[in-house]
Amino acid sequence: MNDAIQNEIIEEFDGLEWFDKYSLLISFGKKLKPMDEEFKTEDNSISGCQSKVWVRSYNKDGKLSFDLDSDAMITKGIIALVAKVVNDRYPQEILNADLYFIDKIGLKSNLSPARSNGLESIINRIKEVATNEANSNDLKN
Amino acid sequence: MNDAIQNEIIEEFDGLEWFDKYSLLISFGKKLKPMDEEFKTEDNSISGCQSKVWVRSYNKDGKLSFDLDSDAMITKGIIALVAKVVNDRYPQEILNADLYFIDKIGLKSNLSPARSNGLESIINRIKEVATNEANSNDLKN
């Protein structure tokens, strides 16, 4: 896992007040390329989130990337960061990933199993995709 | 209502420790004439008591009397006292009766609606019988 990206994010948030943190997330959210409406299907959506979240994945040369979107801007900002960290990685890398940046930038409560935000569900979905890809790679080899 | 009897009972219990109170109740219980087994029917029994209680009533010259029994001795002692107070009275007297002796001799908790003892149910049954008798007397007049 490329920890450099995580560390960069942590640095960017370091010392910020919550107001500036959220502003930053909102600006990341705004910059995230929206998903085409046609892909915002039930299958691509994640349940258990307060905001709607959609996930699609691509495999390019054995490396995985994710296209993520949400109807809430702060959620969008968070998943933009997640995408930045996990995109263009081998499935096994993703499976081994410790997304410590979430805790470090103070978004851990958004990760709680308490369902208020589905960040945990999102990460679970990403790892699930990676597991499936890893297994199907195994089969091919 | 003949309060003299109640006052007599209160006096008899006055100043006694619980041990002596219960001993006294047990001795009253032992002295109470047992009901014939054949009358210990479902209909004559009172539900909601920890101990079984049976009630029968007699009407003699318009006055009511009760034949009471229980399988527990302290309960038997208590109902012996109740019988002493209510027996051989006109229905209306029984309906108007304030059985204050129960409280005064410290058996109030046995009267609680908490069901642990069915003393309340027993008194309810007695008043019910008296009500029916009073009504049927009304009809006759």
Add this chain to the structure above:
Amino acid sequence: MKDLANDFPILEQKVYGKRLVYLDNAATTQKPNSVIDTISDYYRTDNSNIHRGAHYLSEVSSERYEEARKKVSDFIGARNSSEVTFTSGTTGSINQVARSLGPSLRGKEVLVTGVEHHSNIVPWQLAGATVNAIPMDEDCNLLIDSMEITNKTKLIAIAHVSNVLGCVNEIKEITEIAKDHDIPVLVDAAQSIQHLPLDVKDIGCDFLAFSGHKMYASTGVGVLYTSDRFSDITPAIGGGGMIDRVSLDKTTYLDPPLRFEAGTPDIAGAISISAAIDHMQKIGMDKIKKHEQEVYSYSRDRLLEMDNVTVYGNTNEMCGAISFNLDNIHHYDTGLILDKMGVAVRTGHHCAQPLMGSLGIEGTVRASFALYNTKEDVDMLIEGIEKVEMMYK
């Protein structure tokens, strides 16, 4: 009026260094010291199982439990305290009715409103009934004249007050119509018992359900009022305490209220409801209503004044909750930012997805009030909303 918040220790708290402005009261209310102390004192001095105990603590607990029943009975104007059953909450109460009436509902219709909480929808569906809503206009006024009662209609089950919009439904008008058709009415009073003086005789309902935790008492306990007319229905829950005789072949039940209280009830919870009623009555339900009405109207006025804010629902009488959205800003974003300012609101569908469907939205931001809220709390909310708007500029 003295500061009613002083009795609630949690409100002294700061979150993120800011004064806690708790506006999530429709989800659950905070507890006054008197309720908290009643619970701990109970466990420190009286705790025992009730009924059929031959010992001192059991007598004391039983008596306190039955006193709580009497207190609730008087509070809601029941004819007889045997009409009051302690349950696990509003959801528990409604499910109990759904189960007891189950056989008569299967394949039939239960009439609800369009603003119901899921807890007043799903139990009827599980009982096999069809659930239909009394029509309403776009302000969420019930169109009672358009209410259609057919021979399939077996029950009317309506919220007294909407947990999302704060609309007060005209339950008396409905019970009167229901009476003409001899159809029983259940009132979900989860959002009215803490705000409005209420009398079941006056309402004329057959069942009434509410939760302790939304009326300043503890979690895990609720109330079901069952009119004497229904004292012989089959109990929904079987177990200890509600039994006359059990054999493996055949079982007979006690009369209400014990008939409807299987198992060890939430004894401390019931007693906490009694303490909560004491607390409310010491202030006075009319005073509470008046004070809350002032705060509520003020919040409504301030929100309606704002550009870019949509407020949902608009009926004659409203109380408790107010729902809104900021234009182009997701309710969840709004909630997260308000939270960081110390303002606790709830966001989402508030367990009322059919209403969200009617409004054509995914969710709202909901502020909901209790006796301790003030106009200053509303000012903090408005300030927070302005901040949210600024951040999205």
Add this chain to the structure above:
Amino acid sequence: MKDLANDFPILEQKVYGKRLVYLDNAATTQKPNSVIDTISDYYRTDNSNIHRGAHYLSEVSSERYEEARKKVSDFIGARNSSEVTFTSGTTGSINQVARSLGPSLRGKEVLVTGVEHHSNIVPWQLAGATVNAIPMDEDCNLLIDSMEITNKTKLIAIAHVSNVLGCVNEIKEITEIAKDHDIPVLVDAAQSIQHLPLDVKDIGCDFLAFSGHKMYASTGVGVLYTSDRFSDITPAIGGGGMIDRVSLDKTTYLDPPLRFEAGTPDIAGAISISAAIDHMQKIGMDKIKKHEQEVYSYSRDRLLEMDNVTVYGNTNEMCGAISFNLDNIHHYDTGLILDKMGVAVRTGHHCAQPLMGSLGIEGTVRASFALYNTKEDVDMLIEGIEKVEMMYK
């Protein structure tokens, strides 16, 4: 071993001027300071409704609630904490299973033992099942070899420990036989969870039920373990929090555990169970078992020594409760007199009328123990019994 009673404030109390000897623990246990304080602290600092809250207190409450679930899950050895649901108590848990499995039980058979509490009989009857008991000998040993499983048998539902006699049933043997017939097993652990270390994987049951208030936690809360195998059964209770999507036409449910937790759960209650487990684990379940075993054996020995006392039940392993009667003295009389000596026991049928039928008696005097009881408590009981006998001389 330090004096374990010191942690329980109620035990410092005198009743009728005498030291309280509390031997009614099978009805409900007393609460340690740590549990009482956990409850009040929760209301003073963290109280909020859980799940879907976008604010601080809601996050804190949700987290504490989910931690409690995890603690219970580990305590009973569940594979996954999603197998643990908080309910209103053992009775609530068993009724929930009876309701969920209902359609498959109607007209079929549920096999129980002859020592069941009404809460493990009546729910099956309400579900329309026939209830039959596995035979037992006169000492109340289950005759497992004589257990008849037919193609009508759809469930085996058995008490782990009898609340009347203290007999420990051989549940592992039964689950093994059940597995061969592919029949699910429910274990009523209301009287074992507080006395014996227990592991659902080891037991091999599909459902396990117990109450908070009998394991040093608060009233109004309980647990239902539902093995993952049954994660898709229809929920018994409908309402808020367990819903994926609701419309008036159609409703879909979330996965466990939320699927089985309709409405606002007893949040403070669940957290109190967590505190109670902490209390027990700080002492150690093995130590608790050993200490209780000593007190239990001592009580059994002393009672058996007495002329004119009949003790009921005699199996290999026993714990918790012991039932007896004095010759020719009614259990209720015995209880009343013991009470006045400060010794709290329970008398009557203990919600186990079928067992009373088998024993040919109306009721018993039951002494039941918890971790804080000592041999001195037993001595007080025996002294009390001697007093009773004297009074009847």
